[in-house]
Amino acid sequence: MSVASRAWAMRGRLGITAVVKATFRLVPDQVMEPAAPAPIVVADVARSASPLASLRRASECAPLLRRPEIILDAVACAPSGVPVEQMKVRLAVARGAEMRLSKELRILGDRTAIPNEIPGRPLAFDRIPIMYEGAFGGPAHPLNPAGVGGV
Numbered sequence: 001m002s003v004a005s006r007a008w009a010m011r012g013r014l015g016i017t018a019v020v021k022a023t024f025r026l027v028p029d030q031v032m033e034p035a036a037p038a039p040i041v042v043a044d045v046a047r048s049a050s051p052l053a054s055l056r057r058a059s060e061c062a063p064l065l066r067r068p069e070i071i072l073d074a075v076a077c078a079p080s081g082v083p084v085e086q087m088k089v090r091l092a093v094a095r096g097a098e099m100r101l102s103k104e105l106r107i108l109g110d111r112t113a114i115p116n117e118i119p120g121r122p123l124a125f126d127r128i129p130i131m132y133e134g135a136f137g138g139p140a141h142p143l144n145p146a147g148v149g150g151v
Contacts, residue, residue, distance in 0.1 A: 083124035
């Protein structure tokens with residue numbers, strides 16, 4: 001486990017933020033396993049120099065967060081290593097029988113987009129990073145300006 005702290009002041013009140021970070025390895029169809037602790041990220045790290053780039057790592061030393069965060073930094077791996085054009089992945093967090101979080105994504109292989117035409121079939125992949133730059137969007141799409149395929 002990695003730990004850090006940060007003192008801050010807001011509206012004349014002093015506060016301290018404690019950061020406790022656990023790192024886990026995801027195992028297909030099994031409970032995740034503890035992994036060697038990753039260091040605390042003290043400043044944002046972008047994926048590229050582009051002003052639209054998503055973050056590779058976000059600073060974990062924010063002065064105040066109202067709720068805990070879960071950050072997924074992952075690569076989608078085709079089942080059994082056999083290349084696929086698309087697949088679904090899911091991140092779930094449960095406490096006992098209670099599901100606290102369940103998010104599913106459909107992962108597509110890279111496609112060629114021609115303006116005003118339907119994109120071609122996805123290319124098969126065995127591993128592909130899960131990141132905003134690979135998802136639908138583009139500069140004209142406020143929900144994902146870093147994405148691709150939008151005009």
